[in-house]
Amino acid sequence: MSDAELNDAVPERARAVPVPNPHQWAHHKAEPPQWLVDVRPDPPAAVRSATLWSVLATAVLSALLLGEGLGLNLLVVAAPAALGAYFAARGAGRTLRPWTVVWSLGGPALLVIPALRDAGWPSFLAVVSAVALGSLTLHGSGTWPGVLLSPFGLLGSIGTGFGWAWSGVRERSGGARERWGPVVRTALVAAVLLLVFGALFAGADAAFADLLGGLVPNVSIADGPWRTLLFLVGLVGALAAAHTAAAPLRWDRMRVRSGRARGRIEWAVPLVVLNLLFAAFIAVQLAVLFGGYDKVLQETGLTYAQYARQGFWQLLWATLLTLAVIALALRWAPRDRTLVRSVLGTLCALTLVVVASALRRMELYVDAYGLTRLRISVAAMELWLGLVIVLIAAAGVWGARWLPRAVAASGALAVLVFGLVSPDGLVAEQNVQRYQDTGKIDIGYFQDLSADAVPALDALPEPERSCALAGITDRLGTEGSGGTDRPWFATSVGESRARDILRERPAVPDREACERLGLYDVGRVGVGEY
Template identity: 70%
Template sequence: MRAGPPGPVPTATLGCVLVTGLLSMLLLGDGLALNLLIVAVPATLAAYFAARTAGRRPRPWSLTWAVGGLALLVVPALRDAGWPSFLAIVSSVALASLALHGCRTWPGVLLSPLGIFDSILRGLGWGWRGVRERAGGARGAGPVLRAVAVAVVLLLVFGALFAGADAAFADLLGELIPDASLSGSPWRVLLLIVGVVGALAAAHTAAAPVRWDRLVVKRGRARGRVEWALPLIVLNVLFAAFNAVQLTVLFGGYDSVLDKTGLSYAAYARQGFWQLLLATLLTLLVIVFALRWAPRDDPRDRRLVRAVLGTLCALTLVVVASAVRRMDMYVEAYGLTRLRISVVGIELWLGAIILLIMAAGVWGARWLPRAVAASAAVGVLAFGLLSPDGLIAERNVQRYEETGKFDFDYTRQLSADAVPALDKLPEPQRSCAIKPIADGLGTERGPWYATSLGESRARRIIEARPPSVAPGVCGTGSVDTSYSSYR
């Protein structure tokens, strides 16, 4: 599956690798925000030049993965919350691996991230050979690379000395360029190494990718019609019966829930959400194994497969809608939390996968692996752009206005993204909700490249109206303890 060894590393790739390492050293030591996107741009260019020299032309899907990976890195620049940013960074790495490998099959989509790790040591040797070839000559790129390296070292050393000698000059440098003081040198050297190694691994992968698409998963032995279809038909009947109950009970309103179940509105919603989420996941596994053993020699068999699995997918969509509706009912009763918004997002994504499977049954399944990967990336990007912490705070502020109940303990776990919504609370509830977030931010501002838009907005609000409450006030008042009972 390995491609042949790549040719000599291009000079443009070496230059982009050096820029990536320097930017990593200077920008990534203060946190992750816009700096992550800035560092990713030269690394992307390094891979592009390496692929072009190796004769690989960018295809539409590869360009889509590359643009999507860079777009996902906008999330840390916008949001202060760490959990959507983490999902965005992991998804960005996955899309980058797809762009570098150009995979189309299920094994390729699932295994392509391993190709980048496979290229770490190979990329280092490849880059070292390229540097040695150029460093020995008196012409070409060797003198330029040596001159740039010497200039960078001189700037760092004398810039740090002058900054330590004059406070005014230090302030000027602090506003224009990142901190290059000697105090954090070991950490910055590590970041330099990580940036160089990562960019070289990406470039080597682009020049000589692992051919994951050549992995072939043998299809299972086709079963007879009765052996294959009977269990699925029985399952369809069970799904249909359950969905009939859901349509009459769950979507019939509050009175219908009380009459038919004897439970409260929220208790009924809480009772079955997790079971329905698990049922959706198991249905996807059933579809996978059913397709593996499906009869496929006769046109009638293929029509049977489409009919049975299409019906199962359609009935599963009703289960997805029921699960989402149950969680919506529970949120109406007890408010929105990170767990609740996360599992609803997962359930909606599973519903999107089922729709894609239904479309593949009509138009073919060659595009399905890439479409599923794209749907996951779009979901993560949308999740980050929606600002989940801000949405949680906004929904719970609305609930406070309607019921007078608010969980201040849970609010302390939210990030600075929640401050604009919490700012709408009346006093002293506003100060009680914002003060823990303000204390977490502190008074010292980070550099522009390591400060998210969410943190910047929160600081402006806090500076305009600092939270101020008397001691003991935030420990009293109406706190809905039932809100915290299901996180």
């Protein structure tokens, strides 16, 4: 039977049955998103010995110095970690660029704040900002995705950093006795000599013993778990930084889709209407400025402080929303540069006037009720937002390629200045001046301030001085209250200065006098109320 006859003999239904594909049930590996492929780092170069030693030094210093508190020890620990990242970057062939220099100088500058100020909140902002600048140093990003996402690259290097370092240690483990024997013997001999002769000299001279006790960290067996945790934190952080320097994620390769261009009427008309609204508000503010507040207060029925308080928060939100409006307009506006610059430039200029109005209202409220941490923080934020608006306006004239880095640098600079001016000290100084001018003071609010406020509060007369310093004195544990000083590397300049003042002129609060001043009145309403 021929092939044609065989085909005719096979029923049509049988011929229609598909041949099974042996690979149709095979597992297909899902492809990663394209953006993840784009930002994937290049394979890192082999880890250098200098990097490994720097990482080990960071871990040891973390265990020895960070257990007592934060101060100059942060800079001491950050130094070998930065060296490890530098050696790793050089091993990968990376070159130093101008913005990298800016970030690498800004990070240590921010870490000076915990060494200067006792207040925890400016120090926290400074440490977080220093980590952000460190991530920018390691990644070298210059786009908005890079500036915003760089800190996540450090987190991604934690696991891979361990494997990278372990492979380097294994490569160097060959001939371990010949390589590491002299190093271990040298370290042991040096440690024994320091221990023996240090103990002899300390026993021979009390002054040398005090000096040695201040320089050497106080380590005990009971602190073992805590010191071990700090060692691991330092090790993980230094390895993550070094691996990121050797193989950074390429955040600048991530592309953000441009928004679909809208017609002029769709975006220009709403922005023009918004500009007119801003102009009308500013005109009212100018009328109030030249006509005086008395008429406005009489018509609105508000008090002087209520008028200032009511407006500040709304104006702060108006500033934030304006930034969002500008971002959306730049995304949807057609590439008509002249019209975009005109409309958005006008909006930026009017927003700066709104920022000035908000700051003026805050000034009025502070004059009425005094300065607090919250008020100085939001005023500083409003100032920084005004600076961001100026940068956006400048980018409209000279191009926006530098804008992401400039905004990040301005934020770090704002945090640095905020810490250097000593917000707690400024709060105390303003309220002391207000007391001298008006006789009004909220003694209870000072109890939550840090030691940075002591020099200003020391200028108060008694019994206000002792009552204002009561809470700070208890927290410091100065002489007379059974406390002891922390080591030099964990003590800020503000705390050390406060201790000196309180030792020279101890605060001895009288309960009856403090009760008359409202210190123990839980129902009081004063400067701490916003």
